Amino acid sequence: MRYLPLTDGDRAAMLAVIGAPSVDALFVDVPEAARLDGPIAGLPLHAGEQAVERHMSRLAARNLSAADAPFFLGAGAYRHHVPATVDHLIQRGEFLTAYTPYQPEIAQGTLQTLFEFQTQVARLLGCDVANASMYDGSTAAWEAIVMARRITKRGRVVLSGGVHPHYVSTIQTMARFTRDTIVYTPPRLEAACDEAELIAGIDAETSCVVVQYPDILGRLPDLAAIADAAHAAGALLVAVVTEPVALGAISSPGELGADIVVGEGQSLGVGLQFGGPYLGLFATREKFVRQMPGRLCGETVDAMGKRSFVLTLSTREQHIRREKATSNICTNSGLCALAFTIHLTLLGEKGLRALAAENHRLACHVADRLATIPGVEVVNDTFFNEFAIRIGRDARQIVRELAAKNVLAGVSLGRLYPGEAELADGLLVVVTETVSDEDVDALVAGLKELLA
Amino acid sequence: MSALNASGWTPGTPQTAAVAPAGATVSGNRGLMLEEKLIFEIGTTETTGVDLPEAAAGGRTRLGARARTAPIGLPGLSEPETIRHYTRLSRQNYAIDCGIFPLGSCTMKHNPRLNEKIARLPGFADLHPLAPEATVQGALAVMQELAEWLVALTGMHSVAMSPKAGAHGELCGILCMRAALEARGDTREVILVPESAHGTNPATAAFAGYRVEGIPATPEGRVNVDNLVARLGPDVAGVMITNPNTCGLFEREMRTISDAVHAAGGFVYCDGANFNAIVGRVRPGDLGIDAMHINLHKTFSTPHGGGGPGSGPVVLSEALAPFAPLPFVQRQANGSLRLIEEESADKVSPDAFGRMSAFHGQMGMFTRALAYILSHGADGLRQVSGDAVLNANYVLRSLDDLLNAPFGASGPCMHEALFSDHSFARGISTLDVAKALIDEGFHPMTMYFPLVVHGAMLIEPTECESKAALDQFIASLRAIAERANEGDETLAQAPAFSPRRRVDETAAARKPRLVWTEPVGAAATVTVPS
Numbered sequence: 001m002r003y004l005p006l007t008d009g010d011r012a013a014m015l016a017v018i019g020a021p022s023v024d025a026l027f028v029d030v031p032e033a034a035r036l037d038g039p040i041a042g043l044p045l046h047a048g049e050q051a052v053e054r055h056m057s058r059l060a061a062r063n064l065s066a067a068d069a070p071f072f073l074g075a076g077a078y079r080h081h082v083p084a085t086v087d088h089l090i091q092r093g094e095f096l097t098a099y100t101p102y103q104p105e106i107a108q109g110t111l112q113t114l115f116e117f118q119t120q121v122a123r124l125l126g127c128d129v130a131n132a133s134m135y136d137g138s139t140a141a142w143e144a145i146v147m148a149r150r151i152t153k154r155g156r157v158v159l160s161g162g163v164h165p166h167y168v169s170t171i172q173t174m175a176r177f178t179r180d181t182i183v184y185t186p187p188r189l190e191a192a193c194d195e196a197e198l199i200a201g202i203d204a205e206t207s208c209v210v211v212q213y214p215d216i217l218g219r220l221p222d223l224a225a226i227a228d229a230a231h232a233a234g235a236l237l238v239a240v241v242t243e244p245v246a247l248g249a250i251s252s253p254g255e256l257g258a259d260i261v262v263g264e265g266q267s268l269g270v271g272l273q274f275g276g277p278y279l280g281l282f283a284t285r286e287k288f289v290r291q292m293p294g295r296l297c298g299e300t301v302d303a304m305g306k307r308s309f310v311l312t313l314s315t316r317e318q319h320i321r322r323e324k325a326t327s328n329i330c331t332n333s334g335l336c337a338l339a340f341t342i343h344l345t346l347l348g349e350k351g352l353r354a355l356a357a358e359n360h361r362l363a364c365h366v367a368d369r370l371a372t373i374p375g376v377e378v379v380n381d382t383f384f385n386e387f388a389i390r391i392g393r394d395a396r397q398i399v400r401e402l403a404a405k406n407v408l409a410g411v412s413l414g415r416l417y418p419g420e421a422e423l424a425d426g427l428l429v430v431v432t433e434t435v436s437d438e439d440v441d442a443l444v445a446g447l448k449e450l451l452a
Numbered sequence: 453m454s455a456l457n458a459s460g461w462t463p464g465t466p467q468t469a470a471v472a473p474a475g476a477t478v479s480g481n482r483g484l485m486l487e488e489k490l491i492f493e494i495g496t497t498e499t500t501g502v503d504l505p506e507a508a509a510g511g512r513t514r515l516g517a518r519a520r521t522a523p524i525g526l527p528g529l530s531e532p533e534t535i536r537h538y539t540r541l542s543r544q545n546y547a548i549d550c551g552i553f554p555l556g557s558c559t560m561k562h563n564p565r566l567n568e569k570i571a572r573l574p575g576f577a578d579l580h581p582l583a584p585e586a587t588v589q590g591a592l593a594v595m596q597e598l599a600e601w602l603v604a605l606t607g608m609h610s611v612a613m614s615p616k617a618g619a620h621g622e623l624c625g626i627l628c629m630r631a632a633l634e635a636r637g638d639t640r641e642v643i644l645v646p647e648s649a650h651g652t653n654p655a656t657a658a659f660a661g662y663r664v665e666g667i668p669a670t671p672e673g674r675v676n677v678d679n680l681v682a683r684l685g686p687d688v689a690g691v692m693i694t695n696p697n698t699c700g701l702f703e704r705e706m707r708t709i710s711d712a713v714h715a716a717g718g719f720v721y722c723d724g725a726n727f728n729a730i731v732g733r734v735r736p737g738d739l740g741i742d743a744m745h746i747n748l749h750k751t752f753s754t755p756h757g758g759g760g761p762g763s764g765p766v767v768l769s770e771a772l773a774p775f776a777p778l779p780f781v782q783r784q785a786n787g788s789l790r791l792i793e794e795e796s797a798d799k800v801s802p803d804a805f806g807r808m809s810a811f812h813g814q815m816g817m818f819t820r821a822l823a824y825i826l827s828h829g830a831d832g833l834r835q836v837s838g839d840a841v842l843n844a845n846y847v848l849r850s851l852d853d854l855l856n857a858p859f860g861a862s863g864p865c866m867h868e869a870l871f872s873d874h875s876f877a878r879g880i881s882t883l884d885v886a887k888a889l890i891d892e893g894f895h896p897m898t899m900y901f902p903l904v905v906h907g908a909m910l911i912e913p914t915e916c917e918s919k920a921a922l923d924q925f926i927a928s929l930r931a932i933a934e935r936a937n938e939g940d941e942t943l944a945q946a947p948a949f950s951p952r953r954r955v956d957e958t959a960a961a962r963k964p965r966l967v968w969t970e971p972v973g974a975a976a977t978v979t980v981p982s
Contacts, residue, residue: 040735063579105890332761336757
């Protein structure tokens with residue numbers, strides 16, 4: 001087997017040193033009833049590279065990849081062009097095949113990139129500090145709620161209707177077990193966000209208000225007003241960003257008063273990957289740093305006084321604090337964080353702003369074109385690169401029919417909110433720099449035909 | 453200027469003869485080892501490594517009052533500068549591609565490049581998680597095929613694929629247990645965790661709302677079964693046991709423990725971090741386990757990437773299967789595959805406890821793990837665990853005359869060899885030995901874990917090391933052990949030959965500097981657009 005270096009001669013020599021008659025004899029502590037005496041029956045045996053590649057390629061070919069169709073899907077996962085440099089660099093074995101940097105003297109490469117990542121994330125989200133990543137945006141959102149509970153000693157959460165419904169499900173699932181109270185109403189398909197309702201819902205028991213920005217319908221809520229109201233009641237504002245590219249065009253949540261900002265970093269460097277692995281972003285105010293979950297990389301010096309980086313404040317973490325840890329997270333999304341950092345370094349401020357501007361320009365253009373189709377109404381007044389339209393028909397069905405015509409038209413609100421009849425004719429459309437004029441023509445033509 | 457870095461030296465600062473240590477270079481570089489500043493020190497906000505249309509000024513926007521007005525402060529680099537920066541940094545890392553990485557409990561095995569190639573096929577990599585079902589049948593088939601392998605290899609009833617890492621899998625399993633207990637109106641509130649457990653176990657139980665109680669180990673390094681059984685009762689929701697355990701031993705009494713826990717009305721969670729020792733040889737389902745996570749980034753070779761991503765599917769017993777979270781893949785009567793989400797859950801899986809994360813799991817890890825499993829097959833996986841255990845026992849018996857193996861008399865170890873600091877002379881620590889290994893060109897073993905052994909050194913060579921590589925590692929560690937036992941104080945100076953000498957962790961924690969800030973009084977490197 002190509003991944004196993006030992007020869008039979010090696011094995012015999014090693015068994016002699018050990019003093020065991022066979023490899024099987026090393027499993028003497030396994031009760032005989034539980035010991036299998038040969039390969040598990042009914043499973044295939046080993047296969048060469050070609051056979052494996054052929055099998056997997058056939059499975060891949062049964063999918064319609066985003067590159068092979070006009071593509072307008074978003075709702076928490078965004079397709080951006082990732083420069084070839086990013087994937088090349090993260091495939092360097094020194095990054096790809098390293099472990100969590102527990103031995104800093106021989107892990108400065110990983111540690112310095114994490115320090116760069118933390119600084120980039122903190123600046124992008126408008127916060128003082130950021131951690132070295134979480135699993136994804138949805139789990140980061142729950143961790144933010146747990147952190148707000150630790151800080152405020154309160155257990156009531158006011159959740160905006162604009163939060164991604166899968167994030168809401170994740171939060172509600174966890175809250176069911178931890179007994180946190182979650183106040184939530186699904187969104188209405190209208191231009192206005194739910195700031196007034198959120199503010200009215202804050203009370204003296206509220207630990208935090210959780211607001212997505214841009215929200216699930218692509219709208220841009222007034223975070224500053226919500227922050228003021230939350231702070232007046234002793235609660236925190238948790239902002240959720242699922243499309244960080246937007247922050248090249250709009251003010252960051254931290255600038256607008258958010259206390260904890262979490263996000264999904266996938267759209268920079270990581271790629272769609274059918275939902276994972278993705279990259280949880282987590283940033284906050286300096287005064288809350290010891291309440292943060294996850295790994296933190298800090299600056300220090302080595303014995304010769306040279307600047308060095310090291311994992312720090314680990315007394316918050318499970319391997320030291322065990323059941324008193326701020327979170328159970330161990331492995332996070334290190335390599336995705338590296339991809340994010342390299343992509344953002346290639347962009348820089350100038351590139352990020354240009355990318356955001358291009359996304360917004362194209363999205364405005366497509367919104368205007370869609371609005372000319374009889375039966376289509378653009379819901380949003382404000383948006384970045386994603387917006388909702390009403391099409392007067394069951395959008396799930398239209399999405400399926402367009403997919404059959406090789407157009408990936410968007411995410412239907414019916415799929416995201418299966419129980420909400422009033423949202424059934426809503427369709428989320430995202431337009432990034434990857435969309436071409438021909439793609440837009442195909443979407444417009446397809447919708448026109450089906451809605452006629 | 454940082455108080456930590458009193459000299460103010462950063463990479464690229466010329467060192468004058470007056471301040472440079474003897475033998476130092478002007479650049480601070482040493483041959484192929486190139487020092488590198490931070491992007492914030494070498495980039496500018498006017499530099500970019502991508503070509504994008506210049507933003508047209510004055511066009512209509514739909515950003516409203518949220519339009520950005522302030523600068524962000526993100527430096528950019530051109531493409532060649534970017535490649536050099538990260539390439540230089542990469543060379544300051546040790547990695548499995550460089551040599552043995554014997555971190556006990558972490559299973560640092562070879563990462564086949566075929567798997568990288570497959571994960572990047574556009575049909576997998578460029579696929580949106582919410583694309584219509586009819587357009588993602590191949591992706592669902594990967595999830596289904598991998599799920600079938602995991603169920604067969606563990607002898608369990610079913611598997612929840614969505615957890616994103618081992619600790620997330622633990623949480624999934626514990627929530628399944630809790631949902632099953634609540635479904636029968638049972639409000640048990642205690643989880644028992646052996647003292648030798650990974651820190652994630654008690655942290656997970658607490659995160660899920662349970663109270664954690666410890667169970668001691670026996671002198672031979674296994675769970676104290678009498679103690680555990682005596683503690684069972686109507687308040688105990690279950691136990692979390694690692695098998696093979698963190699002392700590198702198989703828990704012989706696992707079946708007895710499971711039966712006792714079940715008889716007392718609780719469930720058995722198994723931490724599957726050490727599954728690599730038994731894959732293809734033992735099915736946890738035969739030991740009475742109710743839930744076990746599988747670290748695809750350990751046993752099934754997906755790359756650790758310097759700290760993730762991982763993937764932690766959880767195999768479940770028949771009793772817990774109905775409570776598995778959404779979403780999951782189900783084969784329909786017509787042969788097509790369907791993703792069961794909230795919409796159909798009421799009909800198909802009314803007891804599902806909810807959702808663990810936004811999408812369906814770590815697809816990029818599923819493709820890699822499936823390619824690895826298909827490459828090995830049932831016979832190869834059995835060889836994997838055999839060679840992993842053989843290598844660990846070879847390390848154990850090649851060193852136990854010099855180093856104290858606290859459980860060396862307990863029989864063969866499984867896939868990791870455990871030593872204590874018992875033989876070291878006064879003043880010499882496990883840390884010193886680990887750092888000396890760095891000078892020998894090796895990544896150290898896991899240090900100070902498990903907690904039940906003083907100065908623990910946990911060595912997991914994995915099946916991917918040749919005998920020659922092991923002999924080299926053993927020779928180095930023997931030499932270091934002799935110095936440690938004799939009290940060679942120069943060990944405290946190690947490492948001397950790595951990119952950094954011993955790093956001051958205490959200083960980092962005392963006054964944390966977690967982001968880069970412009971040095972006070974220095975000219976701004978990061979210029980902001982006016």
